[in-house]
Amino acid sequence: DSGVTQTPKHLITATGQRVTLRCSPRSGDLSVYWYQQSLDQGLQFLIQYYNGEERAKGNILERFSAQQFPDLHSELNLSSLELGDSALYFCASSVEQGAANYGYTFGSGTRLTVV
Amino acid sequence: DAKTTQPPSMDCAEGRAANLPCNHSTISGNEYVYWYRQIHSQGPQYIIHGLKNNETNEMASLIITEDRKSSTLILPHATLRDTAVYYCIVPPPGTASKLTFGTGTRLQVTL
Numbered sequence: 001d002s003g004v005t006q007t008p009k010h011l012i013t014a015t016g017q018r019v020t021l022r023c024s025p026r027s028g029d030l031s032v033y034w035y036q037q038s039l040d041q042g043l044q045f046l047i048q049y050y051n052g053e054e055r056a057k058g059n060i061l062e063r064f065s066a067q068q069f070p071d072l073h074s075e076l077n078l079s080s081l082e083l084g085d086s087a088l089y090f091c092a093s094s095v096e097q098g099a100a101n102y103g104y105t106f107g108s109g110t111r112l113t114v115v
Numbered sequence: 116d117a118k119t120t121q122p123p124s125m126d127c128a129e130g131r132a133a134n135l136p137c138n139h140s141t142i143s144g145n146e147y148v149y150w151y152r153q154i155h156s157q158g159p160q161y162i163i164h165g166l167k168n169n170e171t172n173e174m175a176s177l178i179i180t181e182d183r184k185s186s187t188l189i190l191p192h193a194t195l196r197d198t199a200v201y202y203c204i205v206p207p208p209g210t211a212s213k214l215t216f217g218t219g220t221r222l223q224v225t226l
Contacts, residue, residue: 043153056213058213088156103164104159106158107158108157109156111156
């Protein structure tokens with residue numbers, strides 16, 4: 001157990017639907033990062049939050065959004081789902097804003113299947 | 116991120132040392148080298164990082180050349196559970212940090 005909790009572990013939904021993925025960071029970590037891993041594209045950085053504020057954005061689609069709550073848990077919202085959104089979604093956390101002196105701790109991921 | 120180059124795959128016999136190379140010839144003086152690994156479909160796992168000195172922890176050793184243009188991750192006694200994709204990453208310093216994972220090296224440890 002890495003200390004980063006992601007729920008649900010598996011999610012199957014239909015095209016056009018909306019889902020919410022949840023992440024609880026490791027105790028004491030203020031930064032949360034979201035990554036997408038699909039079969040053909042490897043691990044892609046989506047977005048980072050630090051203590052409730054958005055700090056960095058990667059290749060995140062406009063149909064996707066995220067937020068970090070006062071208790072530091074984060075949610076990734078995916079809407080108007082397409083077949084190509086099927087992927088593993090990982091959340092990671094770290095103490096600081098960046099990787100400078102500490103590594104990230106990743107959760108075990110949510111496997112999203114869009115049918 | 117500074118560009119890194121890793122071999123796509125390597126094999127290692129169980130019990131032997133696994134030496135995974137990484138080239139990062141465009142690295143600048145204040146950029147760290149990070150290593151992560153991903154065991155099949157699990158979340159990536161942080162292994163080790165370093166700036167210029169060699170580093171060792173309970174998982175591995177990191178050897179960085181004097182000119183910092185390349186590094187080697189050493190798993191001293193590889194086991195079957197070390198079979199994974201290993202990523203060498205050099206993130207720009209002072210950024211909000213969004214680790215960019217390349218394609219890594221797929222290490223297969225065999226009996």
